[in-house]
Amino acid sequence: MFGGKHWELELTTLLVAVGGMDGTQPAALFDRADGTVLAALVAQLRDVVPDGRVSVLAPEWTAESIRSQLPASVSVTACRTIRIALDEVVRHAYEALAKGDDVGLIDGGIVAHNEALAVVLTEPASGTALLVGEHNGSSGVRTAEDIVVSAGSSVHAVTDPDRDGLGVLRVAQTDLGTLAEAARGISGMGRMSDTASDLVDLVTVGLVRLGTRVQAVPVDPYVLARPHTQLEVGAALVDLREVDEDRLRLVSSGRPDDGLYATLVGRRLARIVTRWAVRSGISANQVTLGALAVALLAAVTFATGTRVGLVAGALVLQIAYVLGCADGEIARYTRRVTPFGGWFDAVSERVKEYAVYAGLCIGAVRAGDRVWILASAMLAVQAYRQMVDAGFAVRSAEWRAEEAPEPLTLPINLRDDVPANAELEPSASAANRSRGSSGGARSHRAVGSSLPRGAMGILDNTNRVPGLVWLKRALTMPVGERWLVISIVAALYGPREVFLALLAVTTVAALYMTIGRMLRSMVHA
Amino acid sequence: MLDQVPPRRGALELYIDAGPLARDIGYALGRVRLPEIPLVLAAGALLGVALARLDGSLGSRQVLFATVGAVVVITGLCWSGPVRGRFGWLLPALVRVMEYAFVARTTAVIAADLEWLAYGYLVVIAFHHTDSVARMRHLGRGPARWVYTAGLGYDGRMLVLAALAVTGTEAYRHGLPIVVALLAVVYLTECTICWIRIPRSEVPAPRTPARARRAQGAHAATSKDAPNTAEV
Numbered sequence: 001m002f003g004g005k006h007w008e009l010e011l012t013t014l015l016v017a018v019g020g021m022d023g024t025q026p027a028a029l030f031d032r033a034d035g036t037v038l039a040a041l042v043a044q045l046r047d048v049v050p051d052g053r054v055s056v057l058a059p060e061w062t063a064e065s066i067r068s069q070l071p072a073s074v075s076v077t078a079c080r081t082i083r084i085a086l087d088e089v090v091r092h093a094y095e096a097l098a099k100g101d102d103v104g105l106i107d108g109g110i111v112a113h114n115e116a117l118a119v120v121l122t123e124p125a126s127g128t129a130l131l132v133g134e135h136n137g138s139s140g141v142r143t144a145e146d147i148v149v150s151a152g153s154s155v156h157a158v159t160d161p162d163r164d165g166l167g168v169l170r171v172a173q174t175d176l177g178t179l180a181e182a183a184r185g186i187s188g189m190g191r192m193s194d195t196a197s198d199l200v201d202l203v204t205v206g207l208v209r210l211g212t213r214v215q216a217v218p219v220d221p222y223v224l225a226r227p228h229t230q231l232e233v234g235a236a237l238v239d240l241r242e243v244d245e246d247r248l249r250l251v252s253s254g255r256p257d258d259g260l261y262a263t264l265v266g267r268r269l270a271r272i273v274t275r276w277a278v279r280s281g282i283s284a285n286q287v288t289l290g291a292l293a294v295a296l297l298a299a300v301t302f303a304t305g306t307r308v309g310l311v312a313g314a315l316v317l318q319i320a321y322v323l324g325c326a327d328g329e330i331a332r333y334t335r336r337v338t339p340f341g342g343w344f345d346a347v348s349e350r351v352k353e354y355a356v357y358a359g360l361c362i363g364a365v366r367a368g369d370r371v372w373i374l375a376s377a378m379l380a381v382q383a384y385r386q387m388v389d390a391g392f393a394v395r396s397a398e399w400r401a402e403e404a405p406e407p408l409t410l411p412i413n414l415r416d417d418v419p420a421n422a423e424l425e426p427s428a429s430a431a432n433r434s435r436g437s438s439g440g441a442r443s444h445r446a447v448g449s450s451l452p453r454g455a456m457g458i459l460d461n462t463n464r465v466p467g468l469v470w471l472k473r474a475l476t477m478p479v480g481e482r483w484l485v486i487s488i489v490a491a492l493y494g495p496r497e498v499f500l501a502l503l504a505v506t507t508v509a510a511l512y513m514t515i516g517r518m519l520r521s522m523v524h525a
Numbered sequence: 526m527l528d529q530v531p532p533r534r535g536a537l538e539l540y541i542d543a544g545p546l547a548r549d550i551g552y553a554l555g556r557v558r559l560p561e562i563p564l565v566l567a568a569g570a571l572l573g574v575a576l577a578r579l580d581g582s583l584g585s586r587q588v589l590f591a592t593v594g595a596v597v598v599i600t601g602l603c604w605s606g607p608v609r610g611r612f613g614w615l616l617p618a619l620v621r622v623m624e625y626a627f628v629a630r631t632t633a634v635i636a637a638d639l640e641w642l643a644y645g646y647l648v649v650i651a652f653h654h655t656d657s658v659a660r661m662r663h664l665g666r667g668p669a670r671w672v673y674t675a676g677l678g679y680d681g682r683m684l685v686l687a688a689l690a691v692t693g694t695e696a697y698r699h700g701l702p703i704v705v706a707l708l709a710v711v712y713l714t715e716c717t718i719c720w721i722r723i724p725r726s727e728v729p730a731p732r733t734p735a736r737a738r739r740a741q742g743a744h745a746a747t748s749k750d751a752p753n754t755a756e757v
Contacts, residue, residue, distance in 0.1 A: 342663035350655045354648045372640035379647045380625035384618045390658040391614035394536040521611040
């Protein structure tokens with residue numbers, strides 16, 4: 001159970017599209033120091049998605065030479081035309097649907113960091129997603145709130161593109177039927193698609209125009225290039241080397257909503273633990289279990305009730321805290337984020353804290369003081385805070401879903417993303433779909449009085465002041481801050497003072513959280 | 526999927542943890558919709574007064590028992606349908622505070638030396654709700670439906686303890702540990718069964734909102750909540 005092998009994410013079907021069905025030299029066959037761009041990419045994919053099955057869609061004229069470059073486990077399908085490649089996409093979509101896989105579609109001609117591929121292909125929380133970068137020319141997309149509203153390809157134009165699609169697309173299982181439909185739609189474009197070779201971009205256009213919500217996942221801070229010439233491959237490799245991928249990956253494995261203490265102390269120390277655990281092959285769940293054991297030791301130490309015990313318990317608790325920071329980091333770093341791991345982390349954190357409270361109470365009894373009622377009050381405040389947080393998360397997820405921007409639904413064979421009424425094919429399904437489309441970013445419904453809106457404006461504006469962001473995060477008393485209070489007050493004073501201090505700060509935090517969330521609710525119906 | 530919570534009851538209803546009794550009162554009311562927040566606040570105020578006046582005398586215990594009955598009826602009226610309203614997300618938190626305050630205060634007055642056991646009761650309940658939230662977030666579905674029945678809900682648990690208190694101090698002293706032990710067995714057993722039963726091939730990771738919605742109805746919390754919620 002704790003070996004980290006259970007309850008992993010599903011396998012992923014990975015389709016690498018080489019292009020060049022029109023006879024031109026595809027970027028995938030350019031050389032880089034370690035073989036062709038394609039061979040290096042396939043090796044990267046096998047590293048990023050170890051359980052993934054890689055299939056390469058290669059042009060017929062060079063399929064044999066491609067097959068000889070790649071490991072035998074990679075299947076290479078020779079495609080005479082792009083339509084045959086699109087048929088392969090349809091076939092894989094149905095196969096993956098039957099197996100319960102997601103499908104990754106990757107342009108064979110990209111030069112990228114492993115992590116750039118991983119943010120789309122291995123992120124457990126994302127649905128259908130497209131990797132995007134800064135807009136500087138080809139295959140632009142228009143996005144609104146990180147949803148692709150309109151996508152472009154060599155034969156599809158985009159009005160006002162703000163970013164570039166980077167040729168790495170992941171299609172979630174629920175959208176695989178639409179993927180097949182999109183591939184057939186592109187195929188049905190006739191001559192228009194015969195000259196095209198950017199399969200991934202074309203399929204993205206198809207998906208978006210059929211109304212799929214494709215998330216735009218930024219590649220930043222990693223680097224991905226789609227070189228057009230051999231020279232550009234060299235330039236891209238230089239760009240890649242300028243970024244310390246491993247350090248960035250370690251930093252980004254932390255939680256984005258860490259508190260002040262976690263950022264200043266916990267994360268920095270946790271990174272040392274993470275490095276060590278990753279090197280020694282210790283899984284995240286094993287570290288969670290270890291952190292639990294250390295916290296229970298802290299509780300037992302507190303339970304002695306002596307001054308020495310309180311000071312020692314305070315120190316042991318901080319060790320448990322650092323270990324508790326590292327487990328999620330290890331999971332994210334090793335790409336072994338599992339439902340069980342997330343659950344175990346969340347539940348064990350509570351168990352640890354409540355065991356520490358109990359230890360403090362037992363210690364107090366030994367020293368002739370009864371503080372169980374204060375510990376119970378602390379549980380009540382914590383339960384209240386947890387329920388406010390969880391309840392609001394449920395509601396705000398619903399609000400977000402209601403107000404999310406919708407992709408522009410258009411016929412696939414239309415060149416532009418502005419419906420030209422003369423050219424529009426009156427296909428019934430397309431007409432039905434475009435009736436429902438709202439055309440770009442829908443503004444938030446302005447319901448509710450102007451007072452909370454003004455207050456929310458002030459709240460949101462404070463996020464631009466760096467110090468205030470930290471103050472606000474510390475004000476919510478996340479676990480790091482709470483355990484710091486426990487350690488310091490226990491070491492200097494005693495159990496009763498710990499609970500009084502905790503009750504004071506967490507009650508303020510509970511009020512602050514409640515008021516903030518109520519203000520945020522005011523703008524919704 | 527049959528033993529899972531049906532889609533009609535979303536994540537908020539799960540977090541409220543109303544038992545069969547309170548739910549039946551709600552269902553009996555049918556389509557009549559009452560404002561939930563004022564009702565729950567009123568019930569909380571009633572309970573607060575009864576708890577403040579609790580002094581261990583039989584009279585005050587009877588008042589407490591009657592008040593808990595009233596609280597169950599009043600809050601039960603709120604669950605005639607899915608929770609709505611812009612502040613509906615506050616309800617689980619309010620219900621939680623009521624139950625915690627009831628157990629802590631009642632035990633402190635009736636059996637002061639069992640305060641540690643009241644703490645144990647709260648830890649067991651806290652485990653159950655943390656487990657519910659964590660499973661919704663990381664697995665896309667909550668604990669099996671029978672747990673919410675076997676756990677009696679906040680309403681059933683409060684009524685049982687209030688009945689013990691009114692029966693007598695000895696009954697309360699002997700009943701409380703049994704209640705705590707039974708609840709712990711129910712919650713831990715179901716949780717263990719859940720994780721053992723999940724085969725590797727069928728990991729329901731809540732990757733997409735659509736998938737989670739299919740599994741849980743429109744109220745499902747997906748793992749997407751996670752980045753937007755504070756670690757509290």
